[in-house]
Amino acid sequence: MSASKLDPIDRKILAELQADGRMTNVELAKRVGISAPPCLRRMRTLEEAGFIRGYHAQVDGRELGFEVQVFAMVGLKSQAESDLSAFEQKCRSWPLVRECHMLNGEVDFILKCVAPDLSTFQSFLTGELTAADNVASVKTSLVIRAAKEEPGVPFEVLEHRLSQSA
Amino acid sequence: MSASKLDPIDRKILAELQADGRMTNVELAKRVGISAPPCLRRMRTLEEAGFIRGYHAQVDGRELGFEVQVFAMVGLKSQAESDLSAFEQKCRSWPLVRECHMLNGEVDFILKCVAPDLSTFQSFLTGELTAADNVASVKTSLVIRAAKEEPGVPFEVLEHRLSQSA
DNA sequence: AGTTTGGCGAAATATTATTGCGCCCGTATT
């Protein structure tokens, strides 16, 4: 099932669930303009087709004591696929690393990290990250504040695009 | 209400809902070891206290045709607070910008952007971002692939920490 | 010891989710 098979109702469902992942199916059905049973069927289909990867509560890290958020730019010594994979695997095993993206350009990876405090992060940085095999360079930047945090898809753009190509 | 007021059950609730935001309250209650009514009360309390900022379906952007993901490092000409705020406001108004973080160091902001294709991103980059008032420099890096995407809180670290300080 | 406070959980009720099924519409077939 590809994106082209989605009709406007499917996209509305995705948009609504992205905005409120705990919305009841009844409410969702009302909003997208169909009755509950077909709405639930569509939802399940979208989940199984992989358009919806999961549902998550957005937990406030700072409230929970994770005061420090850091972006780390990592360069490796070797960019052989096996070495890249090995590094990615390490990242998956580090709890403080929440995101790991491979980039083009001079920097090989960008990591988004969290930590309860600076010293925890520092010891991770020097003891784990910088010390890891194949890591050539690490540049870090502390997050001062987040002005926008809306991971996901800009459905407005998607709809606009589709109306153009029609 | 501060983090210190959370007991192990509250933290378990947060951890479970972060992992599966659509879990039923009945299932959640079973997992955290209390009955449904108090579980629901705790959940509401955690929401109202801001520990839970919201619930979101994780929608697969690539499946929906957003093939391009980019990190943009932005430097401004002026770092006066009013200028910083103005830039943040612009970011909030740009649908292609999904995240905007203010950083310390030489780069002022890092943006995570998405786009349906490279040319859409390019025109945003040249027509909007680089062209915006007060923007001095923009460096972009395409995301080749994402190795880890688990925004949120590493509860394992939190629990470990609390058991230490006990 | 009596009282207040906070939180639990059984039970009742209100909502939701889910299933089963017949209907309608667009398309293919003869």
Place this chain on the structure above:
DNA sequence: AATACGGGCGCAATAATATTTCGCCAAACT
């Protein structure tokens, strides 16, 4: 053009969940 599918909708019935109500227990106060 008439007939048979196939897909998807929604009503109606049933199963699960959510939510409220209320009495009980235990720890903290006085």
